[in-house]
Amino acid sequence: MQPEKPQFLKALLVAAFGIAAIIFADTFTRDITVSPLVGLSALFIAAWLCGPRLVFAVLVVLASVVAVQLWNRGSYFGFHARDSGLSYVRLLTFLGGGMIAILFSAYRQRFERAQSEMTKIFELMPLPILVGNSSGVVTFASEKVVAMTGLAREEVIGAQVTEILGTQLLEEADEDWFNHWLQASEAAPFATEIRIGGTRVEAKAVKIGKGSQASIALLLDDPPDRDSLN
16 A cells, blocks of 8 residues: 555645646636546546545545536636536536545555455465466566576566466366466366476466456466475
């Protein structure tokens, strides 16, 4: 989870950007739907960067600006008074969208916290574990996995899972293990064989979560110590 101070600064910048964008857009158009749309765009930017409390604060600030713009009796260039018959509807729509942005922020924060806790648990396990996101990017690799790759940790984290582990075909299956994982059900582990650091290793793969928020977790079999074989 991000520190509170950087998040506050981000929220402040998003609020300032939203206010400026709303006023700028309203200056050049008579369409009173522009204010809510621009404000909602700023809110979802805040939801992506900040926690729900700060998103709520941004919502209060932008809702005040949107309300003023909706009932503004003229424009900066002397246009005639606007039709405010649907102003209440548009303001309520904006507030409804703002609540969705707050819920999105809360969900994102909760997911990030769960992912962080899961990573901490994996770090405590003396096992070869690798975790990636739904795009196939490595987000965590235990020390044993890093050692098995023969690469530096900086090269492993952020790389594509298939670049690190290859796409060895599943036994008796006409597809590679990554595509099989994409189609697998949540929490339904399956066995596969991968190639890591020039060595073929058996592994268990499982999907954690659903959709674009899913993570891939692989538990690799610990290969025999080469020194013990000599």
